[in-house]
Amino acid sequence: MKFVDEFRAPELIAKTGEEIRRLADPNRHYRIMEVCGGHTHAIYRFGLKDLLPSNVELIHGPGCPVCVLPMGRIDDGLSLAAQPDFIFAAFGDMMRVPGTHGSPLEYKARGMDVRIVYSPADALKLARSNPEKHVMFFAIGFETTAPSTALTLVRAKAEGLRNFSVFCNHVTIIPAIRAILDSPDMRLDGFVGPGHVSTVIGCRPYDWIAKDERKPVVVSGFEPLDILQSIVMLLRQLRKGEAKVENQYKRVVPWEGNRAALRAMAEVFELRPYFEWRGLGFISQSALKIRAAYAEWDSEQRFIVPGVRVTDPKAAQCGEVLKGVLKPSQCKLFGRECTPEQPVGALMVSSEGSCAAYYNYEHRKPVTIANAATN
Amino acid sequence: MCLAIPGTIIEIDSQNPQQAVVDVVGVRRKVDLGLLQDDPPVPGDWVLIHVGFAMSKISEADAADQMRTLTMLGETEAAMQEVRGYGLDNQEQDQSGQRRMP
Ligand code: SF4
Numbered sequence: 001m002k003f004v005d006e007f008r009a010p011e012l013i014a015k016t017g018e019e020i021r022r023l024a025d026p027n028r029h030y031r032i033m034e035v036c037g038g039h040t041h042a043i044y045r046f047g048l049k050d051l052l053p054s055n056v057e058l059i060h061g062p063g064c065p066v067c068v069l070p071m072g073r074i075d076d077g078l079s080l081a082a083q084p085d086f087i088f089a090a091f092g093d094m095m096r097v098p099g100t101h102g103s104p105l106e107y108k109a110r111g112m113d114v115r116i117v118y119s120p121a122d123a124l125k126l127a128r129s130n131p132e133k134h135v136m137f138f139a140i141g142f143e144t145t146a147p148s149t150a151l152t153l154v155r156a157k158a159e160g161l162r163n164f165s166v167f168c169n170h171v172t173i174i175p176a177i178r179a180i181l182d183s184p185d186m187r188l189d190g191f192v193g194p195g196h197v198s199t200v201i202g203c204r205p206y207d208w209i210a211k212d213e214r215k216p217v218v219v220s221g222f223e224p225l226d227i228l229q230s231i232v233m234l235l236r237q238l239r240k241g242e243a244k245v246e247n248q249y250k251r252v253v254p255w256e257g258n259r260a261a262l263r264a265m266a267e268v269f270e271l272r273p274y275f276e277w278r279g280l281g282f283i284s285q286s287a288l289k290i291r292a293a294y295a296e297w298d299s300e301q302r303f304i305v306p307g308v309r310v311t312d313p314k315a316a317q318c319g320e321v322l323k324g325v326l327k328p329s330q331c332k333l334f335g336r337e338c339t340p341e342q343p344v345g346a347l348m349v350s351s352e353g354s355c356a357a358y359y360n361y362e363h364r365k366p367v368t369i370a371n372a373a374t375n
Numbered sequence: 376m377c378l379a380i381p382g383t384i385i386e387i388d389s390q391n392p393q394q395a396v397v398d399v400v401g402v403r404r405k406v407d408l409g410l411l412q413d414d415p416p417v418p419g420d421w422v423l424i425h426v427g428f429a430m431s432k433i434s435e436a437d438a439a440d441q442m443r444t445l446t447m448l449g450e451t452e453a454a455m456q457e458v459r460g461y462g463l464d465n466q467e468q469d470q471s472g473q474r475r476m477p
Pocket of ligand 1: 067146248264314315317318328331332333334335338343344345347348
């Protein structure tokens with residue numbers, strides 16, 4: 001396998017850019033939402049906006065799991081982990097996300113046993129090797145990640161490993177899209193659908209967006225060419241007045257999704273009646289909760305959770321940015337009080353957060369696809 | 376967060392067919408195959424790995440594309456860190472884990 005540190009097919013990219021300009025009706029303004037934070041990262045990294053005409057606008061969606069998690073959940077998780085003989089295990093992305101009294105990393109500096117894991121299975125291994133401690137895995141993520149947590153719980157139960165539990169913050173993407181479409185200040189023309197979430201859920205769950213809302217959806221890969229081709233496919237539909245679900249990322253996303261992964265999720269999780277999202281508020285049936293059959297491995301059923309609700313710092317406008325109402329640079333704290341080094345909001349922490357992506361790539365412009373393709 | 380890393384299956388655990396050793400650019404780690412049980416991969420197959428679990432089977436060409444995307448996104452270091460992180464209990468693999476990205 002060879003790695004080329006250059007863009008694949010720059011001529012094709014330039015051509016696709018031209019095709020977009022040809023398809024976009026100059027009398028119309030297009031607002032297209034890329035749902036997934038991975039796409040947001042790629043769009044900024046490659047400077048794809050520079051290839052789009054000014055009337056094709058990309059709006060960043062809610063698909064960054066650490067960004068949408070309200071601060072109260074982080075506080076809850078950390079307060080559980082403050083019990084004696086507890087280990088707080090989470091993915092690296094979580095470590096610098098601010099809670100009211102600091103991030104997990106800051107709690108670690110103050111003496112809490114906080115560990116970075118790269119897989120929920122590693123948190124389970126931590127529990128095996130620390131039988132005198134309780135390991136709590138702080139689970140976050142959309143449907144891409146939830147099946148792995150589910151299988152880990154299946155394995156924990158099969159093994160009867162009692163010193164392990166999951167503090168479950170898994171969320172589901174469809175209700176978030178619905179909430180965005182329902183919000184009165186949002187007018188969208190179509191969606192670039194998430195790639196890796198769709199490997200699990202497939203393409204059918206987006207049907208209602210096309211049928212009922214009359215908006216096209218194109219599930220997309222992450223390469224520059226993938227994203228541009230998806231925009232072409234959206235514009236073609238819009239031109240013809242169509243609204244369909246299409247799959248640009250066929251090489252990875254099966255139309256039906258991954259049934260084994262869906263089965264694992266159904267075995268372990270059920271829908272919460274409602275869950276709070278940063279910026280979007282409470283959304284019904286938008287998150288997963290661990291079923292009673294796995295209560296022993298559910299931190300929330302096993303321990304007493306404070307259930308705190310805190311609002312973000314007043315000047316922080318993470319909610320507006322998450323909804324796509326404000327651009328990152330329009331937040332009053334952007335680039336001043338809030339930077340990737342000193343983040344105030346979670347959108348500045350994760351590489352998938354639009355504030356971090358905007359800060360890293362709009363401020364210090366690297367070689368973008370636009371200047372690589374036209375040079 | 377939604378990083379998906381391509382790797383090739385080296386060996387399926389004979390005791391436990393849901394565990395396999397994969398190779399990601401020279402780094403060998405254990406991954407869980409439980410999410411592919413409807414269509415289990417065999418040694419030599421390429422898979423996309425997310426948080427230590429194989430998520431889907433892909434072609435070798437797609438694996439190369441995916442790795443290039445990660446490189447372009449500046450995520451290879453994060454990806455390799457993640458891969459090195461898998462499998463706390465197979466320290467014997469660590470030697471190969473020393474190999475750096477080209
Ligand atoms: S700049 Fe910081 S505070 Fe403002 S929206 Fe972005 S993450 Fe939130």
